[in-house]
Amino acid sequence: MGEEAQLSDKDTKATMGIEDTRGGKVSPDSQNLRPSVFHSIKFFLLCHSLLQLVQLMISGYLKSSISTVEKRFGLSSQTSGLLVAFNEVGNTALIVFVSYFGSRVHRPRLIGCGAILVALGALLMSLPHFISEPYRYDRTSPVDTPQDFKASLCLPMTSALASTLSNSSCSSYTEAQHLALVGIMFTAQTLLGVGGVPIQPFGISYIDDFAHDSNSPLYLGILFAVTMMGPGLAYGLGGFILRLYVDIDRMPEGGISLTSKDPRWVGAWWLGFLISAGAMALAATPYFFFPRKMPKEKNELHFRRRVLAIISKKEDSLSEQSPRETPEKKDGLARVAPDLTVIQFIKVFPRVLLRTLRHPIFLLVVLSQVCMSSMAAGMATFLPKFLERQFSITASYANMLIGCFSAPSAIAGIILGGVLVKRLHLCPMRCSALCLLGMLFCLLLSLPLFFMGCPTHQIAGIIHQPGTRRGLELFPGCMEPCSCPSDDFNPVCDPSTHVEYLTPCHAGCTNRVVQEALDKSQVFYTNCSCVAGGGPVQAGSCDSACSHLVLPFMFLVCLGVVMACVTHTPSFMLILRYLEVGVQAARQPIREEASDARVMAWMPSPVIHGSAIDTTCVHWAQTCGRRAVCRYYDHDLLRNRFVGLQFFFKTGSLACFALVLAILRQQDKEEGTKVTCSGLQQQLLASGPEKKPEESTV
Known part of the structure; x- marks a missing residue:
């Protein structure tokens, strides 16, 4: 208000595009002056709604593809939860400086710069896909043959072949490369948090400053309503994108034999970040054309000038009547100042905080x-x-x-x-x-x-249902001649007993049969020494009975x-x-x-939930001697601990x-007692001045 009081009448009318005459009419020349669209707070509201929508879509997209990222890079749930929480690290470090000391900068341009950083962070999130090797869902298959062809079968050469390929895989994809890829994603998440710092605070304050007082709540309500659709769009985008294979841009020769229902399937998680980055860059462009200060909405400047005049007259009269109260009244005027200097803020903030x-x-x-x-x-x-x-x-x-x-x-x-x-x-x-x-x-x-969940599948050699025999103990020694690789994963299901095996080799299968159908082809494995009757067993995990x-x-x-x-x-x-x-x-x-x-809730909570989920894992994948992604969970423990954490909060x-x-x-009881006592005092002291009951601190 102090800054606006110093504005000259000419500057005010120039910013409004209106020039008043003595008769209160608008001059004909001013009617031809139409302000730019970038001087409209409504257009800023539209741009900012779209920008915050895309920002939340980017932050929500990682959550929608978290299980896919875990499979692709061999991450535990605790690590992926920490990755999600890193979005808040940069935000927490800079939010105080932006909120308190950023009002003196060009807010729209700073919002645009933050949005560009968010777009760069989204691009950086997709970078690990392009610098890493193509995804190989079956590490035992040779490079020059289509994947999953005669892979994981119980053959005499399986042991030597698996050992050779396992060593070559570890030599080509070292621990240092893995740490570099994960470090890139953590850096990208931090950049997303830093870029998002000025977007919401500056956008809200900009709308509140230049919108009419009667319109500001409506505008902010529209902003929040549109923004809330961002997470929904993120999950919808994830649902569409994850149907595509991760290496859609570099499909292996001969294609792949996986479907989206296969537990080894990895969707094109990186494509969503590219789409979101492009949308964020487009949404950030208009902010570089908005002015630092735009004209207040219609008639609002005139109203505030009248309020300033009334306050100034009142202050002058009070200073003449009671000079001793002038500092207090001046302090009261300072209490409605839109912002404080750094020294004033340092003096005021400790008292306010305490x-x-x-x-x-x-x-x-x-x-x-x-x-x-x-x-x-x-x-x-x-x-x-x-x-x-x-x-x-x-x-x-x-x-x-x-x-x-x-x-x-x-x-x-x-x-x-x-x-x-x-x-x-x-x-x-x-x-x-x-x-x-x-x-x-x-x-x-x-x-x-x-109580609403599915029981854990019976996994041969890992999990067995109470009261049933272990799958691998049905035929003792059936796997010994196979020498199955320990790090292979190509699950098959015995439909008769509903027992799942890690690979066809673990089921003792020696042959692979493909049955072509009109819409899709099904893969079966036969001559399985660990399965009653020799099979056949179907490729893929067993279907859930309670989906x-x-x-x-x-x-x-x-x-x-x-x-x-x-x-x-x-x-x-x-x-x-x-x-x-x-x-x-x-x-x-x-x-x-x-x-x-x-922020303090969004930082530790994903890590806590991820750690709780990891404790329910019963079989971990091993990559080059380190624990990677979890392949099987105890469903009852997973449900009780995940829902239990929600119940706790x-x-x-x-x-x-x-x-x-x-x-x-x-x-309320204490205030009622005070009101009653005040009423009794008024009756006893009827000759004294009339007193009003003490109001609640509310």
Whole structure:
């Protein structure tokens, strides 16, 4: 407001493209002056909505393809969770500087530069595909023959051939190369976090500064609504892209014999990053043409000038009447200043921070948001992998389910919470009650998830169902003449006993038969010494008997998401209504503290969920002597620990809201007592000045 007061009338009218006459009319010459489209806050809103949409699509795309990246580069879930969390490292390191000291820069250009960094980070994420060797899903097959042809069979030469190829594989793909590829992805994730730092804070502040006060909430609502579609588009893009083979740009001679249902299938994960990088570069282009300061929306500058004049007159009259109160009133005027100097901020921030931390309601609400963000981070990162492993569905289908149901459920929950707060005119106590009910229903809906899942397949030599004989003990010594390679993986299934073998060699099979059909061909292995009757066994993992439960499971998950997101708006209303911070610029520390709490949840939560998933693995792949990706999980343990972590965070959020409601009820009782005492005093001191009951700190 101080800067605008110094603007001359001529400059103000020039920026508005309007020149007033004495009669209050617009001159004819000014009607021909049409401002550029880049001087429209509505066009900026459109550009920024698209930009944040693409930004969230990039960050969400890695989560949609996390299981595919694990297969391709031999990563554990803990490592992939750490990779996802690295997106927040650069964001956490720079968000404070951008939020507090970045208002003096050219915000649109800085947003554009950040978007370019995000595009470069997305390109860097796809780089490991182009500098690594082609994906070979069967390491025992010779290079000059089509893969999976007579591979993994029980032949006398299998042992020598597997040993030779294993050594050559380790020599061509060393540990140093693996670390370099993983390091590139970690660097790309950090760059994505750094580039995303100025996008949201500067965009929101730019819209809030130059939009009409009555339009600013509407614009921000549109921005958030459009942005929320980003994760849904990311999972939808992942569902489409992962149907394509990873080496679609360099297919081996003779083609491949895999289908997307094969556990060795790896989709074209890198293609989504290229598409997202191109979209981000296009969305960043308009920001280099927006002005540093654009004209306020219609009639707003005139209104603010009138407000400044009234405040100035009031300040002058108060200074004449009571000179001693002038500094205090001047400080009150400073409290509505849009930003502070560095020295003023350093002086103000410690007091604001200490006062904020002493507020129990603020701490409890933020802690509940940390729990909900931790729950959301774990679900967004590993829910596709959980569905893929638990219900034996493809990665593409899992992403399509999440993109079509989970993301719209989150949007619906947030809108429902906002509508309830507005229509019912909820007071703070009722807002906390609404948050408590939402988390309670969310917690109850997660209880059936512990019992909705598929049992673990019976894997010969690894996992056997209780009460059944081990698959390899049916024929003792059947594998001894085969000398099967330990690092080979080409699963086959015995349909009669529903027993799965790691390779046809582990089943003792010596022949391979391909049955051609109209739509597809099926591969069978015969003469299997470890299978009753000699086979045949079918290529691929055994089909799950309960894959139909995936839709009811997702239905309950989506209902829980709706109930959890209902608490979004009322929880923020609790923060805004219960924090009366004196300095206007100190509202930014409050927003950033809540943002930092979210960041602190999104950084450790994927690592915690990934570590919990790794503890349920029963068979690890080995690459050059190191543990790589997990091939088989204990489904019951996986379900109990993944859903259990979600249940834990939901319980923490529920407990926080229960404490908030208890504190509010206690404060309401105390305020009622104060009002009653004040009324008695008014009756006893009827001759004294009339006193109003003390208002609540709310």
